[in-house]
Every structure is written in structure tokens, then in C-alpha cells.
Amino acid sequence: MKLKALKMDFVSSSTLDEKGDKRISFILSKVRDGSIMVTDAVLHPKEEMDLIKETMRRVDDGFPGIEVCSLKKQTRGLQHFSESFTDQKEKIAEDVWDDAKIRPEDRHNAYWTCEDNQKDKEES
Amino acid sequence: MLDGFFDWFLGLFGLKKEIRLGIYGSVNTGKTTLANKISMDWTGSPVGKVSEIPHETRMVQKKEKVELKLDKKKVMINLLDMPGLATKIDYRSFLKFGMSRKAAKARAREATDGVIEAIKWLNNVDTVLAVMDSTEDPLTQVNITLLGNLEARKIPVIIVANKIDKKRAKPNAIREAFPQYPVVEISALKGINIDNLYGAIGKYSRRAK
Numbered sequence: 001m002k003l004k005a006l007k008m009d010f011v012s013s014s015t016l017d018e019k020g021d022k023r024i025s026f027i028l029s030k031v032r033d034g035s036i037m038v039t040d041a042v043l044h045p046k047e048e049m050d051l052i053k054e055t056m057r058r059v060d061d062g063f064p065g066i067e068v069c070s071l072k073k074q075t076r077g078l079q080h081f082s083e084s085f086t087d088q089k090e091k092i093a094e095d096v097w098d099d100a101k102i103r104p105e106d107r108h109n110a111y112w113t114c115e116d117n118q119k120d121k122e123e124s
Numbered sequence: 125m126l127d128g129f130f131d132w133f134l135g136l137f138g139l140k141k142e143i144r145l146g147i148y149g150s151v152n153t154g155k156t157t158l159a160n161k162i163s164m165d166w167t168g169s170p171v172g173k174v175s176e177i178p179h180e181t182r183m184v185q186k187k188e189k190v191e192l193k194l195d196k197k198k199v200m201i202n203l204l205d206m207p208g209l210a211t212k213i214d215y216r217s218f219l220k221f222g223m224s225r226k227a228a229k230a231r232a233r234e235a236t237d238g239v240i241e242a243i244k245w246l247n248n249v250d251t252v253l254a255v256m257d258s259t260e261d262p263l264t265q266v267n268i269t270l271l272g273n274l275e276a277r278k279i280p281v282i283i284v285a286n287k288i289d290k291k292r293a294k295p296n297a298i299r300e301a302f303p304q305y306p307v308v309e310i311s312a313l314k315g316i317n318i319d320n321l322y323g324a325i326g327k328y329s330r331r332a333k
Contacts (some may be wrong), residue, residue, distance in 0.1 A: 045272030052211055052269065053243050056236040061229065065212030068265040 007034055013041035023047065024054050031066050033057070043070075142189070143329045145201045146249035148242065150266045151178045151208030153257045154286040155246035156185070158312035159205035163187045165318070171205050177221045181207050184245060194326040201325070204249060207238030209266045218323035246273060251329040252281045252323075258309070261300045271302065280328045282321070285309040289316060 009030050016039055019026045024047065030037045043051065048068075055065050140163045147155045160170040172185040187203040215232035217224065252274055256262050274281045283302055285295035289311035299307045308324050 045269060045276045048269040049243055049246070049273050050267075052209065052266075053240050055211060056213070056239045059213055059232065059236045061215065064214035064216075068211055070125070070265065070268065 006036060009035055009037045010033040011039045011041070013039060016041040024051050027051065028054060028058060028066070032063055134164065142200045142202055144199060144204060144250045145325065145329070146204045146206055146245060147255060148206050148243060148252050148270055149208065149255035149284075150257070151210055151218075152176075153208070153255045153260075154312050155208065155255045156181050156205055158253070158255060158286065158310075159185065159187070159203055160282065161318060162311045163190060163203060163316060166190050166192060171203060177218065177223075179208060179210075179213065179231060179238065181205060182231070182234040182238035183207065184238075184241055192322055192325065194322060197326060199326050199329060200316045201329075204245065206242040206245060207235065209239055209242060209270060210235070211265060213239075225302060246277065246279070249279060251325070252279055253284050253325075254281050254305075255284045255286050256298050258285045258287050258295045258298060259290050262298045267302075283323050284312075284321065285305045285314055287288055289314045 011030070016023055016026065023041075023043075028035060048070075051066075051068070060064050070116070147159050149155050156172045156174050159172065160174065163169060163171045167187065167190055171187045172181055174180065184207065185205040187205075190201050190203050192199045192201060213232050214237045215225075215228040218228035218231050223231065254267070254270055254274070256267060271281065283298060283305045285293075285298045285307055286308045287293055288295055295307070295309040306324055306328060308317065308321045310321050312318070
């Protein structure tokens with residue numbers, strides 16, 4: 001099976017700030033373009049709600065919406081922060097596999113391959 | 125007589141006795157089951173229909189003048205059962221419940237409108253019950269965004285850790301994820317600990333301005 005390529009756009013907070021009132025539209029245009037957008041910018045909680053609202057306005061047959069993973073300060077230290085990020089990252093990964101129509105058994109192999117590669121690196 | 129005087133007195137300062145209590149949360153956390161439980165307990169009639177199919181509630185459902193008689197006081201609430209919040213609504217997810225493609229697309233369209241309506245209502249609620257499913261990871265973007273918004277708007281919130289009757293329930297995970305908020309563990313379906321929730325509503329609710 002031929003895997004679809006994943007496109008990631010790294011956008012700096014200054015670039016996003018330059019967009020002013022158009023920040024939400026800019027983010028959504030990137031996502032609708034098929035990119036996973038990564039940014040170090042922080043959205044205000046009201047902006048996050050606006051992002052959800054604007055996403056809902058744009059949902060159609062070909063665009064079901066977005067997945068968001070925010071790294072926030074946690075009150076229980078770095079370990080909890082790391083755990084919550086890993087949980088969210090895995091959820092998003094599952095959705096990416098779904099969208100790319102990759103069978104669950106192939107996903108399992110892909111995960112194990114990654115882990116095996118990591119183990120190999122550590123052992124060497 | 126005294127109640128009438130109290131209403132008149134509060135009215136002088138722009139205060140009302142009724143609290144607009146919004147029930148918010150992700151899809152399928154048991155919001156309508158909870159709204160029905162509260163409404164049945166105090167009025168004898170339900171608020172809305174419950175279904176295992178996501179986005180059953182696609183419009184705000186209201187039950188006005190629900191009077192809670194607590195230990196030392198009475199609290200009058202207008203109950204607002206909100207559509208479930210989501211960042212993604214894919215009509216294809218409804219097909220597995222046996223819906224036709226046309227019906228699934230219509231449901232998805234209504235569901236997106238419902239999310240927008242629920243967000244708009246954040247400007248018109250006095251207290252929020254943030255309902256979370258105790259069997260699921262509470263650190264979702266919807267929960268984080270909802271609580272962040274309520275904090276920014278200074279709206280009192282009670283986190284309701286629902287579905288504690290399920291074996292997989294881990295209400296402590298909710299307490300640990302959001303230690304700065306009051307958390308009440310309940311099963312809306314079985315009515316477990318529901319009196320604790322009524323006590324919390326009386327304790328944390330803010331009067332409408």
C-alpha cells in the first residue's frame with residue numbers, strides 16, 4: 001500500500017501575530033490545505049473557542065474539522081505534561097491513520113517498526 | 125410574603141433569583157441524561173431525548189423555573205442542556221448507526237450549528253456544569269478550551285465526573301487533571317451521589333445579573 005505523505009507546516013508565533021484578526025482564518029486555511037500545523041504561538045481561550053466556532057462553520061462533506069493538541073503548563077510537573085502530550089499525540093495519530101485509510105494491522109506494524117528502530121538506535 | 129419582598133429587593137440592585145445553569149461538555153458524556161435527572165427530580169418531566177448516537181442534542185434544550193429545595197435555601201434555576209462540543213464532526217461516523225447518507229449529512233450539519241449555538245450561549249449562563257465521562261481521558265482539547273473560557277469569563281463551574289457506575293470509571297483522573305475546580309462524582313443514569321451535586325449547585329452558583 002502506498003502511504004500518503006504527511007505535510008507539516010511550522011509557523012512561528014511572530015508570523016501568526018502578523019496575521020492579527022486573521023489568525024484563525026490563517027490556521028484553518030493551513031489545515032484545510034491538508035497540513036499539520038505546528039506553532040509555538042499561544043491562543044487565548046476565547047480564540048480557541050473562536051477556532052472551534054469557525055471550524056464548525058466550515059465543516060462540509062470533504063472537511064470534517066480539526067484535531068488540536070495544545071501543550072499547556074500543568075500543575076503536576078513535567079512528567080504529567082509529557083504523559084498528556086503523548087496521549088493526545090496518539091489520538092491524533094489514530095485520526096491521521098483513519099484519514100489515510102491505513103488498516104489497523106498495518107498501523108500496529110508501523111508503530112512497532114518505529115519502536116524497534118528506536119531500540120536499535122539505543123542499543124547501538 | 126418574605127420571598128416576594130426578597131425578589132423585589134434583589135430587583136432594585138439588578139439581581140434576579142433565577143440562575144441560568146448551563147450543562148456543557150463533549151459529545152456523549154451524559155449531559156442530557158443529567159438534565160433529565162435534575163428535571164425529573166424537581167419537576168417530574170424530562171428535558172430531552174437520550175441516544176447512543178453522538179450529537180442527539182443539536183439545539184439548546186431549556187427547562188425554566190426548576191426550583192431546587194436544598195437544606196437551608198431554595199435555588200431557582202433555568203436549566204440549559206447544551207449540544208455537545210466538538211472540534212470535528214464527520215457525517216460518515218453516523219453511517220455505522222444505520223443512517224442513510226442523506227440523514228447523516230443532515231445530522232452533521234445540524235450538529236455543527238448546535239456547537240456554534242452552545243458557544244454563543246456562554247455569554248448568557250451564570251453557572252456551568254462541565255460534564256465529563258469518567259471512563260475517558262479528561263485532558264481533551266474540548267475540556268481544556270471550555271474551562272479556559274469559563275475562567276476568562278469568570279463563570280463559576282462545577283466539574284461533573286459522570287458515569288461512575290461503569291467499571292472503567294476513573295473519576296480521580298478528572299480531579300488530578302483539574303485540581304483547581306470543584307469536582308462532583310456522580311452517575312446521572314443511576315442517580316448516584318446526585319444530592320452532592322445539588323449541594324454543590326447551591327454552594328457555587330452565582331446569582332444572575
